[in-house]
Structures are given as C-alpha cells and as structure tokens.
Amino acid sequence: MTNFLEKLNAKIPSAVTERTEFRGDETLTVDAAHLHDVARFLRDDETSQFNLLVDVYGTDRAKLGQSPRFAVNYELYSIPHNRFLRLVTAAPEPEDSSRDALPALPTVTDLWPTADWLERETYDLMGINFMGHPNMRRIMMPDNWVGHPLRKDYPLGGEPVYFEHDRNNPRFAHLGKPIMFGPSFETELPEEMDTEGNMVINLGPHHPATHGVLRLATELDGEVVVRVGPEVGYLHSGFEKTGENVRYEQFIPYCDRMDYASPMANNYAFVSTVEKLMQVDIPEHVQYARTILVELQRLGSHLIWLGTHAMDVSGTAHAISQYTFQMRERILDIFEMVCGARMTTSYFSVGGLRWPLPGAFDAAVRAFLKESEVHMQDFEDLLTRNPLWLSRTKGIGILKADDAIALGVTGPLLRAAGVPLDLRKVRPYLAYADLDFEIPTATEADTYARYTVRVAEMRQSLRIIQQALDKIKPGPHRTANRKVALPPREEISTSMESLIHHFKLVTEGYRPPEGQVYHVHENPKGWLGFGLLSDGTAKPHRLRVRGPSFVNLQATDLMARGGYIADLITVIGSIDIVLGEVDR
Amino acid sequence: MDPQLVTDLVVHTILIVIVATLLMGGFAAMTVVERKLLGRFTLRYGPNRVGKFGTLQVIADMFKMFFKEEVVPDHVDRAIYLMAPGMALVPAMLAFAVVPIAQAPFVLPFEVFGYTITVNPWIADINVGVLYILAIGSLGTYGVVLGGWSSNNKYSLLGGLRTSAQMLSYELPMGVALLGVIMLAGSLQLTQIVDFQNAWLGLRWFILFQPIAFIIFYICSLAEAGRAPFDLPETENELIAGFATEYGAMKFGLFFGAEYIHMIVVSFIMATLFLGGWSGPFATQVPLLGIVYLLLKVGFILFTMIWVRASTPRVRFDKLMKFNWKFLLPLSIANAAVTALVAGVIFF
Numbered sequence: 001m002t003n004f005l006e007k008l009n010a011k012i013p014s015a016v017t018e019r020t021e022f023r024g025d026e027t028l029t030v031d032a033a034h035l036h037d038v039a040r041f042l043r044d045d046e047t048s049q050f051n052l053l054v055d056v057y058g059t060d061r062a063k064l065g066q067s068p069r070f071a072v073n074y075e076l077y078s079i080p081h082n083r084f085l086r087l088v089t090a091a092p093e094p095e096d097s098s099r100d101a102l103p104a105l106p107t108v109t110d111l112w113p114t115a116d117w118l119e120r121e122t123y124d125l126m127g128i129n130f131m132g133h134p135n136m137r138r139i140m141m142p143d144n145w146v147g148h149p150l151r152k153d154y155p156l157g158g159e160p161v162y163f164e165h166d167r168n169n170p171r172f173a174h175l176g177k178p179i180m181f182g183p184s185f186e187t188e189l190p191e192e193m194d195t196e197g198n199m200v201i202n203l204g205p206h207h208p209a210t211h212g213v214l215r216l217a218t219e220l221d222g223e224v225v226v227r228v229g230p231e232v233g234y235l236h237s238g239f240e241k242t243g244e245n246v247r248y249e250q251f252i253p254y255c256d257r258m259d260y261a262s263p264m265a266n267n268y269a270f271v272s273t274v275e276k277l278m279q280v281d282i283p284e285h286v287q288y289a290r291t292i293l294v295e296l297q298r299l300g301s302h303l304i305w306l307g308t309h310a311m312d313v314s315g316t317a318h319a320i321s322q323y324t325f326q327m328r329e330r331i332l333d334i335f336e337m338v339c340g341a342r343m344t345t346s347y348f349s350v351g352g353l354r355w356p357l358p359g360a361f362d363a364a365v366r367a368f369l370k371e372s373e374v375h376m377q378d379f380e381d382l383l384t385r386n387p388l389w390l391s392r393t394k395g396i397g398i399l400k401a402d403d404a405i406a407l408g409v410t411g412p413l414l415r416a417a418g419v420p421l422d423l424r425k426v427r428p429y430l431a432y433a434d435l436d437f438e439i440p441t442a443t444e445a446d447t448y449a450r451y452t453v454r455v456a457e458m459r460q461s462l463r464i465i466q467q468a469l470d471k472i473k474p475g476p477h478r479t480a481n482r483k484v485a486l487p488p489r490e491e492i493s494t495s496m497e498s499l500i501h502h503f504k505l506v507t508e509g510y511r512p513p514e515g516q517v518y519h520v521h522e523n524p525k526g527w528l529g530f531g532l533l534s535d536g537t538a539k540p541h542r543l544r545v546r547g548p549s550f551v552n553l554q555a556t557d558l559m560a561r562g563g564y565i566a567d568l569i570t571v572i573g574s575i576d577i578v579l580g581e582v583d584r
Numbered sequence: 585m586d587p588q589l590v591t592d593l594v595v596h597t598i599l600i601v602i603v604a605t606l607l608m609g610g611f612a613a614m615t616v617v618e619r620k621l622l623g624r625f626t627l628r629y630g631p632n633r634v635g636k637f638g639t640l641q642v643i644a645d646m647f648k649m650f651f652k653e654e655v656v657p658d659h660v661d662r663a664i665y666l667m668a669p670g671m672a673l674v675p676a677m678l679a680f681a682v683v684p685i686a687q688a689p690f691v692l693p694f695e696v697f698g699y700t701i702t703v704n705p706w707i708a709d710i711n712v713g714v715l716y717i718l719a720i721g722s723l724g725t726y727g728v729v730l731g732g733w734s735s736n737n738k739y740s741l742l743g744g745l746r747t748s749a750q751m752l753s754y755e756l757p758m759g760v761a762l763l764g765v766i767m768l769a770g771s772l773q774l775t776q777i778v779d780f781q782n783a784w785l786g787l788r789w790f791i792l793f794q795p796i797a798f799i800i801f802y803i804c805s806l807a808e809a810g811r812a813p814f815d816l817p818e819t820e821n822e823l824i825a826g827f828a829t830e831y832g833a834m835k836f837g838l839f840f841g842a843e844y845i846h847m848i849v850v851s852f853i854m855a856t857l858f859l860g861g862w863s864g865p866f867a868t869q870v871p872l873l874g875i876v877y878l879l880l881k882v883g884f885i886l887f888t889m890i891w892v893r894a895s896t897p898r899v900r901f902d903k904l905m906k907f908n909w910k911f912l913l914p915l916s917i918a919n920a921a922v923t924a925l926v927a928g929v930i931f932f
Contacts, residue, residue: 201738209821223742223901312821314897315812322626388813388897565742566900569822 004047050076053112058126104129114408125150140236212579235583243543247509256344259581264297269521273530285475301524309573351485352478393448397559397571411526416449423522509538547581611844612642625894652833664734669838672727676846682713713774725751732827743826747817758804760916761797764923782863789860809846812893855881
C-alpha cells in the first residue's frame with residue numbers, strides 16, 4: 001500500500017512531513033518547496049500514478065490555531081490503482097506584510113491542466129497566489145472585487161458590493177436612455193485572441209445555447225472556431241461561504257440549487273460526506289431507497305440533457321425535447337410523491353431519509369419503469385440511426401482519454417473516451433455492490449459516443465431501479481443513532497432522553513468530530529465532490545464543492561477548436577453543464 | 585385606347601390585389617397552423633387561448649407586431665436595413681403569378697359597363713414560366729443577405745453569408761431537376777405542364793415519371809425557403825435568429841411573412857409541377873373541384889414541411905454545401921440525362 005511513499009521519501013527526502021489517515025482518507029502533508037516535485041512523482045511513478053487531479057481548494061486555518069494560516073489541498077485519484085490521496089501544503093506567509101501581498105505556492109497546471117480553473121478559483125476566493133500559473137485572474141468574482149470572500153476574516157453581510165454596473169459609474173450613465181445611443185464597450189478577451197485578423201464573437205452570457213449565463217468568447221476564422229475562451233462566474237452565489245455559516249443539516253437545501261437538474265444526487269453526495277465524517281451506519285432499507293432515487297435522478301438529468309442537446313443540434317421546434325420532458329415529468333411526479341417537492345427535493349438527511357417512503361412508491365416506480373421502455377425506444381428511433389444526427393455528432397468535439405484525464409473530466413465524457421471509470425463500480429457504495437449492471441463505454445470519444453454512452457446509461461439505470469425495487473425490504477428510514485437523526489415522534493412522548501436528543505438536534509445540530517474528509521459521488525454529470533473540514537462545531541469550518549460541470553467545462557476549448565460554430569454549440573450540449581453548478 | 589386593354593388592366597390589378605391579400609392571409613393562417621401542428625408534434629396544445637382553438641391568435645399576433653415600437657438600432661445602415669424586409673417579401677409573392685389554379689379562363693356571366701369580363705385563373709401565363717419562377721426565387725435571397733449585412737451585427741452577418749451561399753447554390757440542382765419535367769411536358773409554360781398531367785383521369789402526374797426530381801426539388805425548396813433542416817440563416821441556437829437578430833416589430837414580421845409566403849408559393853409550384861396542379865378526377869368538368877384538389881395538395885406539402893421541422897436535426901453549414909454540390913447536383917444532372925435518353929427513345 002505505502003510502497004510509493006517509501007520510494008517518495010527515498011527520492012525526495014523531507015518533502016513529506018506527515019502522513020495521516022482519517023475516515024479512510026489518506027493525507028500527506030507536503031512541504032511547499034517540494035510540492036511540485038512531489039506532485040510530479042505522484043503523477044508519473046508507476047507505484048502511484050495519481051493521474052486524475054480531482055480538486056484543488058484552499059483552507060483558512062487561522063481560527064484552528066495552525067500556522068501558516070493558509071493551506072492548499074490537492075485531492076488526487078489514481079485510476080490504475082483506484083486510490084484517493086490528499087496533499088496538504090501550507091502556503092508560506094508572504095514576506096512583505098502589506099495588505100495586498102498574498103501567500104504563494106507553485107502551480108501544478110503544467111502537471112494537470114485541470115488545475116487551471118481550480119487554482120484560479122482558489123486565488124479568487126481564498127487569496128492564494130500560484131506562481132507560474134498562465135492566467136492568474138479572478139474567475140468567479142468581478143475583476144475589480146476587493147478581498148477574497150472565503151477567508152474567515154471576510155465580513156459577512158453589510159459590506160459594500162462593488163458591481164461593475166454601478167449606478168454612479170459614469171461608464172454606465174447611458175442606462176435608462178434610449179437604446180440607440182448606447183455605446184458598446186470593450187470586453188475582456190483572452191490575451192492570445194487575434195481580434196484584428198479574425199472575428200471574435202461573444203456567445204453569451206445571454207445566448208440560447210449556453211444553457212444559462214455562460215460567456216464564450218469565440219475567435220472565428222470564417223465559420224471555423226480558432227479558440228474559445230469560456231468565461232464563468234455570472235451566477236456565482238457563494239455556496240461554499242454560505243455552507244460555512246449554516247449548520248451541516250441546513251446546507252442540504254442548498255445542494256438542490258447547485259445542479260438543479262439532479263438535486264437528489266447532490267443531496268446524496270453531501271449527506272454521504274457528512275455521514276463519512278461522522279461514521280453513521282445507514283440501514284439497508286435506506287441504502288436501497290437512496291439507490292432508487294439517485295438512479296431516477298440520473299435518468300432525469302440525462303433526459304434533460306438528451307432533450308436540450310437534441311434541441312441545440314436541431315432547433316427549438318424539434319419534438320424530442322418535449323418527449324424527454326414528458327418522461328422526466330413522471331420522475332418528478334415520483335419525487336413529488338416522495339417528498340412534496342419536484343425539483344428542490346432535500347429528501348435525504350444525514351442518517352437516512354427525511355420521511356419514510358410513501359406506500360404507493362413501489363407501484364409508481366414500477367409503472368414508470370414499464371412506460372419508460374417505450375419512451376427510450378422512441379428516443380432511439382428518432383436519433384440513433386438518423387443520418388442527419390450522425391453527421392452532426394460523429395467525429396465532432398473529440399476529447400481523447402489522455403486529454404480528458406489531464407483536464408480532470410469525469411462522468412460520461414470520460415467513459416465515452418474509453419475509460420470505464422465509474423465510482424458505482426470501482427468503489428461501490430449504496431446498494432450498488434448487490435446489483436447487476438454494466439458501465440457503458442465507447443472508444444470514439446466524440447459527441448456521438450457521448451450520446452450512446454448516456455443512452456446506454458439510462459437503460460442501465462432502469463435496470464438498477466428494477467433490481468433495487470425487487471430487493472428493497474421494509475425497515476427503518478433513519479439510523480438509530482440518536483446523536484444524528486431525530487427520534488421518532490412516539491418516543492419523544494415517553495422517553496426523556498429522546499426529548500433531549502430532539503431538543504439538542506433541532507436547536508444546535510450535531511457536532512461532527514474534528515477532521516477533514518473528502519467524498520466523491522458519481523453524479524449524472526461526473527464526479528461531485530464535497531470536502532469538509534470540521535472544527536468540532538455544528539458548522540463546517542470549510543466546505544468545498546467540486547462541481548463536475550465546472551471542471552468539465554474547461555474542456556470546451558480543446559473540443560471545439562477547429563470545428564465549426566455549429567459544432568461549438570453541439571460540444572457545449574454534449575458536455576452537459578448546469579450553470580448553477582459551474583458557478584455555485 | 586383599346587377598351588379591352590383597359591378592362592384587362594383593371595381586372596389584372598384587382599386579381600393581383602386579391603392574390604396578394606390571400607397570400608398574406610395564407611401567411612397569417614400558416615403561423616397558427618404551424619404552431620398548432622408543432623404543438624401536436626411536440627406533445628403540446630399550441631395556441632388555444634385566443635378564439636376557438638386559437639384561431640384568432642393571428643389577429644392577436646398582428647396587433648402585437650403592428651403596435652410594437654419600431655426600433656432602428658443606431659449602428660445599422662439605415663436605408664438598406666429598412667428596405668431588406670420588403671425585398672425579402674415581394675419576390676416570395678411574385679413567383680405565385682404564373683401558377684394556374686384552374687384550367688380555363690372564366691367568363692363573368694354578366695357584363696360590366698358593357699364589357700365582357702374574362703377572369704384568368706392565373707395572373708400571367710407566360711411561356712417561360714419555369715424560368716420565371718427560378719429567376720424570382722433567387723431574387724428573394726437579396727432581402728435576407730442585405731438584412732444580415734446592413735444590421736452590422738456579427739450574428740446577422742454570419743446568417744447573411746450563409747444565406748447567400750446556401751440559397752444560391754440550391755438554385756442549381758433545383759433548376760436542373762426541373763429539366764426532366766420540362767422535357768417531358770415539352771414546354772416551360774405552367775398551364776401546358778398542368779395540361780400534360782391532366783390525362784389518365786387527371787392523374788398523370790410528373791411525380792410518377794420524375795420521383796427523383798421531385799425529391800430534389802422538395803429538398804431544394806426547403807433550402808430556398810430557409811425551412812428546417814436547412815434553416816441555417818436563422819439557427820436560433822447558434823446565431824440567435826441570424827439575419828433577423830436586429831429586426832423587431834413589423835420589420836421582423838415581414839421577414840417572417842416572407843418565409844411563410846415563400847413556403848406557400850413553393851408548395852403551389854411543387855403541386856403544379858409534380859402533383860398535377862389543379863388536375864384530378866373530373867377537375868376538367870367541374871373547375872371548382874380543381875381548386876380544391878390544388879389546395880389539398882398544397883396543404884399536404886405544407887404539412888410535411890412542418891413535420892420535417894419537428895423531427896429532423898439541423899444540417900451543418902459545410903455539410904449542407906457538400907450535400908448540394910457533391911450529391912444533389914450530380915444526381916439532378918444524372919436524372920436529367922436519363923430522362924433525356926428515355927424520352928428521346930420513346931418520342932423519336
């Protein structure tokens with residue numbers, strides 16, 4: 001297990017200062033001076049091969065009494081060895097003590113290109129500089145923002161908000177006047193763009209094919225895309241900061257609003273992270289119920305993708321989007337029956353389900369499964385062998401396995417490149433170990449491969465739901481651990497202890513032990529990761545969200561280059577992004 | 585002045601006004617029919633709020649279009665910008681002039697100011713009718729191209745460029761496909777082409793002899809009218825309505841109308857050239873029946889056009905051009921050559 005560590009210590013002595021293990025998470029504390037060498041070793045050495053950089057995020061440890069104040073966490077995953085590893089590197093304090101000086105670390109973008117946006121986000125929100133980063137700009141906040149919001153000393157509420165469109169800004173004095181006198185302003189473009197020789201066109205932030213407020217500065221040579229500069233952050237709502245100021249349980253509704261196409265899966269990802277931190281035992285009934293609901297959610301998310309993707313390729317009049325939404329309606333009906341909400345479900349709670357499954361659940365899901373077979377066939381009839389669809393998707397937006405891994409791309413995009421990486425299979429959780437299903441893959445790595453992979457995944461989800469429905473047994477819908485889950489109502493009337501538990505849980509929430517965990521769930525769009533740094537209080541000290549859409553979106557430029565502008569739209573659709581999750 | 589000429593002029597003018605009005609009415613009806621049908625194709629109801637089954641939606645839309653503020657952006661080439669919608673609309677209508685809707689001129693049963701009035705079931709029965717249709721068809725491109733150009737918007741420019749390339753190149757296979765029909769009918773005159781088809785109980789349609797030409801013509805008509813899957817000048821998901829991005833209110837309405845009228849006229853032409861026009865069983869004896877036949881055929885073609893829109897992905901621009909130059913054009917030439925050979929063997 002640890003032989004790469006011995007090798008590492010022999011090769012770069014004194015680089016790793018500490019090795020800890022907490023809740024199954026392995027952490028290496030690495031000296032800042034050796035970070036880059038250690039990272040390179042871990043990526044390249046055959047005993048480690050941590051080729052996938054899952055996440056980069058900073059922590060502000062001032063209130064934990066640790067020094068130096070800032071640390072950066074690198075979550076690594078080794079696809080060949082199926083192993084997670086966290087590197088923690090303390091960022092040295094800046095030498096000059098002026099207010100603007102930032103602690104700095106070497107960049108790892110040259111090792112894992114995915115670190116580009118992740119490090120920019122860390123810089124933007126935590127104020128840690130990455131030396132050698134090609135484009136160290138703010139990514140979420142406006143360029144003229146003051147301060148770094150995720151720092152613990154950043155004021156909460158009441159602070160002046162510097163918006164570009166400030167009313168007193170003379171540049172925007174024209175607002176409110178007739179539109180014809182409105183001058184247009186230079187927008188910021190990626191530096192390498194050739195605005196003289198080629199045409200640069202701004203797709204978005206208000207564009208029908210960007211699925212939200214995404215801006216794609218696109219350099220065009222005729223109709224051929226030379227390069228694309230995706231610009232995100234228009235929808236940034238500070239979920240991480242919010243999460244650090246509410247109790248663990250209270251963050252669950254926020255998860256619904258990140259990837260609003262798959263709230264159940266988001267709920268599960270967060271809840272399971274807290275459960276990992278608190279080591280809660282989950283009853284079998286809950287495991288199966290969660291499996292069914294998460295798989296229904298996967299179907300729902302893929303249905304939105306299929307409908308909107310076909311619409312991107314075909315125009316808004318195409319019939320399939322409505323057909324997919326019809327099938328998704330049935331799923332939402334089931335969710336509504338289960339928890340009263342259709343999109344913002346918040347149904348999972350730490351330790352179980354918020355309410356028991358309704359009695360008609362089984363029959364409703366079975367009815368859905370029966371009719372969905374017909375629907376799935378309809379979709380495939382419309383598209384799978386349609387020559388126009390083939391000509392629009394085959395060979396378009398190729399993302400090879402090596403590039404995908406280097407860019408941290410996960411989910412169906414990676415599987416369409418031939419890498420059978422699915423956490424449900426390689427590290428089974430929930431009830432997946434007991435169920436028989438396959439991980440569909442394809443080798444072409446183009447848009448059509450992603451289509452076939454996702455459609456096959458939908459069929460596998462139907463299979464999983466069917467099996468889970470057959471195997472689910474009645475049982476308690478919550479863990480018996482009273483420190484986490486509320487006691488049943490009847491018990492409160494008879495037991496003083498239960499009343500106290502109830503009171504404590506409702507008024508204070510639970511207090512997980514001190515420690516840091518990172519947990520990844522196979523969301524419909526890719527890996528949704530949650531990082532929690534607990535200081536022993538009822539609120540997380542640091543809450544990190546790794547949105548699969550955010551990381552996958554980085555691949556846009558690579559996939560769209562050399563294609564036509566129509567292919568760029570196809571590529572965006574085939575990545576399957578939700579801007580609520582990209583910007584969080 | 586020859587009194588007959590004067591009556592002819594007056595009658596023609598009245599006829600033109602009627603046809604133009606009917607075409608505008610057809611456009612208005614099509615907007616509702618299309619939305620209604622698309623609604624059905626896509627599991628929705630379509631408009632159903634205004635009037636019974638949404639039939640009065642047309643009027644509501646017209647009111648909306650007319651009463652919207654006419655915004656002319658500051659950065660446009662004003663004269664061309666304002667002219668373009670009209671330039672798109674008028675040629676679309678003009679092509680209808682040569683379409684016969686019945687066999688013989690109709691003599692009014694009463695005299696007006698002592699003159700006998702003869703009403704032709706066409707506006708002009710010129711002997712180069714097919715050429716006229718092709719010529720007018722390519723004129724319609726100007727409106728869209730100039731609209732895209734004068735808007736001074738990158739999206740519109742791309743839309744306009746696509747139009748010029750697409751519409752002009754689809755003219756070619758369209759014209760070549762018609763060669764077969766012309767050869768078999770032995771005339772460019774639409775009345776004679778229909779007369780040829782009005783045999784075998786009015787069912788000797790050219791689609792039987794020229795199925796490939798019909799398919800080519802159908803595809804090219806979609807491309808010329810800018811209909812899905814060839815609606816590349818607009819492409820709402822890529823170019824945000826392309827050439828029409830900067831247009832609003834009734835100026836947009838005119839572009840919109842041009843597309844629908846183009847679609848209607850092209851359906852009439854298709855019905856006339858390939859589906860026998862007004863001909864059909866007993867259409868010679870009962871001329872009114874001929875008009876009904878023609879409208880049914882046109883209605884069917886329009887229905888398929890909407891159907892196609894709801895069920896096919898859009899073609900990519902470069903593939904569209906490839907498809908045209910490397911497949912449609914050779915196919916239409918081959919079709920014309922084979923027709924010439926076979927017709928030559930049979931007739932001579």
